[in-house]
Amino acid sequence: MSTVGGVLEREHRIIDVGITILAGADPTDVSANQRMAALDAIAMLRRHIYLEEEYLFPPLRAAGLLGPVMVMVLEHGKMWPALDELERLLGDDAFAAAAALCRNLLEQLAAHNLKEERILYPQAEEMLTPGDLDELDHLLATAEIPAGWVCGGVAVD
Template sequence: MDEATLTDALEREHHEIDAGLEAFVVGIEAGQNVTADLTRATSALRRHIYLEEEFLFPPLRSSGLLAPVLVMLREHGEIWRTMDALEQEVADQDGRGATERCRELLSLLEAHNAKEEPIIYPEGDARLSGEVKEELHAFIQRGTMPDGWVCAMAAPR
């Protein structure tokens, strides 16, 4: 693991996901077929949400961070539904017209990450056992999300 802390590793994933989504917008605006770029970025984002909800949030919740974790879960649901809508627009329109939805997703991620990075991640570094941290680092390096997994609050409102 190159990163010294979970915060470093998880923030790196945020930056990579954002860069992939931004590349999709730029590519679409340039008239390129960049749906593969979007697929990579949304797959990475779904996997990232999975690792947080399955590995990071449960022990944080148990250690007393109930309210912040619930906020993150609610926002994950909104992010997940926006990804679903974006992917449907791309499928229906071959990527054209999806830039606005992708910008909406980037805006949601910016607001979400602005809370998650300074609050949740440092608490993970401080509160999680060494065993849980090792499990998270291992997943970050090579873990895969189970087929069909959906985040806790992805159901339509």
């Protein structure tokens, strides 16, 4: 029995917690731990998007779920520049703007994650081959995002 859907859902919860910590922080008194929680959540969300786009979505697309996958990729494409901006704001100690962006990102994630958890992840458990599910399970435990990887929904000049 695969655990892919469960692992991806758990990552959603962990990422939410990290972003929520900064969203609710006092911008005049952000601790090193609060900043690190947000940076860790950003890195985890980038890797999560990478694994979805490179290993989960292609077999779902091949199985006919073109529309739902396209919507997810477009939503990733809206989040990705927000993650760049959030890292920049944290680097500049611009915590009020960073907290506001975290609140916006949490709204985007709430809608996005719900669709993945209700539609795409259950479909993945049914549609992916046992070999694909095993590979994804292994990657979720071990993979690192390649340097310079950018999600497919970001418009490239």
